[in-house]
Amino acid sequence: MLTIKNLQAKVEEKDILKGLNLEVKPGEIHAIMGPNGAGKSTLGNVLSGREGYSVTGGEVLFNGKDILELDAEERAREGLFLAFQYPVEIPGVSNLEFLKASMDAIRQHRGEDAMDSMTFLKLAREKCKAVNLDQNFLKRGVNEGFSGGEKKRNEILQMMMLEPKLCILDETDSGLDIDALQVVAEGVNSQRGPDRSFIIVTHYQRLLDYIVPDFVHVLADGKIVKSGGKELALELEEKGYSWIENGEA
Amino acid sequence: MSQEVEKYIKSEYEAGFVTDIDAETLPPGLNEDVVRFISNKKGEPAWLLEWRLKAFRIWQEMEEPSWAHVHYPEIDFQAISYFSAPKSMEDKPQSLDEVDPELLRTYEKLGIPLHEQAVLAGVANVAVDIVFDSVSVATTFREKLAESGVIFMPISEAVHKHPELIKKYLGSVVPQKDNYYAALNCAVFSDGSFVYIPKGVRCPMELSTYFRINEQNTGQFERTLIIADEGSHVSYLEGCTAPMRDENQLHAAVVELVVLDDAEIKYSTVQNWYPGDAQGKGGIYNFVTKRAVAHTNAKISWTQVETGSAVTWKYPSCILKGDNAIGEFYSVALTNNYQQADTGTKMIHLGKNTKSTIISKGISAGKSQNAYRGLVRMNPSAAGARNFTQCDSLLIGDKCGAHTFPYIESKHPSAVIEHEATTSTVSDDQLFLCQQRGIDPEKAVSMIVNGFCKEVFKELPMEFAVEAGKLLEVSLEGSVG
Numbered sequence: 001m002l003t004i005k006n007l008q009a010k011v012e013e014k015d016i017l018k019g020l021n022l023e024v025k026p027g028e029i030h031a032i033m034g035p036n037g038a039g040k041s042t043l044g045n046v047l048s049g050r051e052g053y054s055v056t057g058g059e060v061l062f063n064g065k066d067i068l069e070l071d072a073e074e075r076a077r078e079g080l081f082l083a084f085q086y087p088v089e090i091p092g093v094s095n096l097e098f099l100k101a102s103m104d105a106i107r108q109h110r111g112e113d114a115m116d117s118m119t120f121l122k123l124a125r126e127k128c129k130a131v132n133l134d135q136n137f138l139k140r141g142v143n144e145g146f147s148g149g150e151k152k153r154n155e156i157l158q159m160m161m162l163e164p165k166l167c168i169l170d171e172t173d174s175g176l177d178i179d180a181l182q183v184v185a186e187g188v189n190s191q192r193g194p195d196r197s198f199i200i201v202t203h204y205q206r207l208l209d210y211i212v213p214d215f216v217h218v219l220a221d222g223k224i225v226k227s228g229g230k231e232l233a234l235e236l237e238e239k240g241y242s243w244i245e246n247g248e249a
Numbered sequence: 250m251s252q253e254v255e256k257y258i259k260s261e262y263e264a265g266f267v268t269d270i271d272a273e274t275l276p277p278g279l280n281e282d283v284v285r286f287i288s289n290k291k292g293e294p295a296w297l298l299e300w301r302l303k304a305f306r307i308w309q310e311m312e313e314p315s316w317a318h319v320h321y322p323e324i325d326f327q328a329i330s331y332f333s334a335p336k337s338m339e340d341k342p343q344s345l346d347e348v349d350p351e352l353l354r355t356y357e358k359l360g361i362p363l364h365e366q367a368v369l370a371g372v373a374n375v376a377v378d379i380v381f382d383s384v385s386v387a388t389t390f391r392e393k394l395a396e397s398g399v400i401f402m403p404i405s406e407a408v409h410k411h412p413e414l415i416k417k418y419l420g421s422v423v424p425q426k427d428n429y430y431a432a433l434n435c436a437v438f439s440d441g442s443f444v445y446i447p448k449g450v451r452c453p454m455e456l457s458t459y460f461r462i463n464e465q466n467t468g469q470f471e472r473t474l475i476i477a478d479e480g481s482h483v484s485y486l487e488g489c490t491a492p493m494r495d496e497n498q499l500h501a502a503v504v505e506l507v508v509l510d511d512a513e514i515k516y517s518t519v520q521n522w523y524p525g526d527a528q529g530k531g532g533i534y535n536f537v538t539k540r541a542v543a544h545t546n547a548k549i550s551w552t553q554v555e556t557g558s559a560v561t562w563k564y565p566s567c568i569l570k571g572d573n574a575i576g577e578f579y580s581v582a583l584t585n586n587y588q589q590a591d592t593g594t595k596m597i598h599l600g601k602n603t604k605s606t607i608i609s610k611g612i613s614a615g616k617s618q619n620a621y622r623g624l625v626r627m628n629p630s631a632a633g634a635r636n637f638t639q640c641d642s643l644l645i646g647d648k649c650g651a652h653t654f655p656y657i658e659s660k661h662p663s664a665v666i667e668h669e670a671t672t673s674t675v676s677d678d679q680l681f682l683c684q685q686r687g688i689d690p691e692k693a694v695s696m697i698v699n700g701f702c703k704e705v706f707k708e709l710p711m712e713f714a715v716e717a718g719k720l721l722e723v724s725l726e727g728s729v730g
Contacts, residue, residue: 076685090703091700098696162687
């Protein structure tokens with residue numbers, strides 16, 4: 001699914017990723033944990049092709065394709081989805097219109113016909129229900145006036161609609177209360193499948209109580225310094241990141 | 250911000266072709282003889298010539314206004330030609346079949362249906378008057394409109410066929426001395442559309458005029474007069490385009506609307522004059538005076554989508570004269586590259602319980618400057634009058650400017666005036682969200698801008714709303730990163 005080899009990246013002349021390796025197979029859930037400033041968010045941004053992040057070395061293969069050559073929208077159409085830490089508002093553009101444009105672009109890329117409006121609307125309503133958002137949210141501007149929790153649930157709604165192959169959740173748990181956290185986790189769990197992989201970037205172990213990962217990696221100073229099973233997250237929670245950073249591990 | 254955003258605004262002006270047509274064009278220059286020539290050319294009655302000459306003398310005494318937030322080199326009014334007509338119009342065609350096919354092709358290229366059968370068979374229920382440089386070349390559906398008593402014809406023709414209406418209403422809303430460009434227009438106006446809707450008649454179709462400047466170094470000075478008699482209703486659309494030329498060209502039009510008791514006029518404009526190139530060379534100076542008088546219980550609604558012109562100076566206004574009259578102004582003004590716009594409205598409340606609404610959306614991209622200027626005046630007679638103004642600016646990139654100049658004068662204690670204003674930007678984060686969902690950035694910008702303009706677009710007639718959306722898309726091309 002995803003192979004990252006020796007990835008190095010810069011933001012504003014500062015080296016952030018310094019030789020990161022990661023292999024994600026279909027159906028797997030990988031959690032990436034690490035202290036602030038380790039490069040966790042940078043990883044998601046680099047993989048999804050955001051401007052301002054320059055790759056200085058290494059290779060990223062997504063389903064065998066070198067995606068570093070592709071524009072952000074092309075990577076998205078290939079099935080790479082990033083759930084944002086801070087989803088922005090787009091006033092005046094309705095959620096429905098946004099989702100339709102998004103879905104049309106992705107389906108067109110796959111060589112499928114655009115979904116007819118009725119089927120689309122039905123699906124959108126269904127997914128709204130699944131993430132516990134009122135249907136009126138579909139008519140509202142994208143994230144316009146949404147609470148923090150509503151914005152995150154809206155991200156999951158988009159994920160469910162677009163059915164990506166690889167989902168990167170960038171600190172989706174930040175700022176969520178326990179109820180919203182559960183809704184988000186249920187959404188993710190319902191999307192688990194043999195052909196869909198997840199990279200869950202998080203600072204805290206808390207989210208991993210609800211979304212159980214197959215692997216946990218610790219990212220520090222731009223590299224993966226330790227990998228393990230789900231129990232690694234608990235160990236980190238107990239001992240703190242300094243345990244890793246001080247090289248005691 | 251944002252190279253990302255800027256990359257996607259680079260406009261290709263689609264209407265920029267020149268039509269190769271034999272034209273009769275006056276040499277540049279302006280004096281009383283030119284005014285006489287134009288009047289004579291139209292075979293006008295003596296009173297109209299006198300009216301023009303009076304305007305010309307007033308204009309000579311006036312100074313070009315300098316208060317608008319626009320900058321351009323001084324205009325040499327002696328370097329402009331004040332009359333140009335396709336030669337084939339010398340013996341006026343009696344029907345569309347006799348119109349020079351080259352002319353018809355011009356409009357076909359612009360996507361404007363002129364053949365009535367085509368219109369009937371097609372999508373739109375629209376009668377069209379076509380003004381090419383200084384003359385009206387064709388007006389469709391006149392017979393059908395006449396069945397319900399609606400008069401729709403070039404104003405030069407109405408001068409002969411309906412002199413009583415022209416004499417009564419010409420200059421009644423925008424008098425000769427109104428302002429510099431209006432005075433100039435009164436002196437040298439060449440053609441334009443005339444509409445009269447009789448008492449109690451609901452005009453059976455949309456009326457539309459398309460203005461096209463073709464000839465080089467000519468000014469266009471058209472005059473539109475619409476009279477909606479008591480209890481009548483009409484929806485009128487106007488569209489404008491011009492070829493790409495390196496020189497600036499002057500367009501100084503006047504539009505007068507008379508809305509009598511219980512009548513309603515809905516006036517929509519899609520203005521897409523040539524805006525100049527990416528370096529700010531060429532383009533139309535669009536200095537236009539548009540005003541309506543609304544009598545008792547009458548309603549006037551201006552909707553404008555302004556994407557063209559190098560410099561725009563335009564304030565479609567409402568004089569709410571009668572009690573309970575309603576005035577509305579919905580505007581989208583988009584500027585890109587080096588375009589400048591100073592546009593807005595005036596709502597003059599005279600009658601009791603008059604109401605006005607102003608929704609203005611300004612979008613600035615490139616190195617352009619976009620100003621909203623609006624006056625809301627509640628006169629001492631305007632008891633219970635109300636106004637609501639909403640004025641939003643959207644900035645694309647960091648080299649453009651948005652400005653708001655609201656003027657509010659309330660002389661009646663019971664008048665209520667509300668004013669809301671916002672400024673926002675198309676951010677890299679918004680664009681990235683769209684891209685991350687598979688939407689390409691051009692489409693994303695146009696979606697964001699269209700979302701911003703939604704309140705205004707819903708006021709446009711169907712076909713125009715689609716056209717306006719597309720126009721924004723074209724005008725914004727290359728405006729991002």
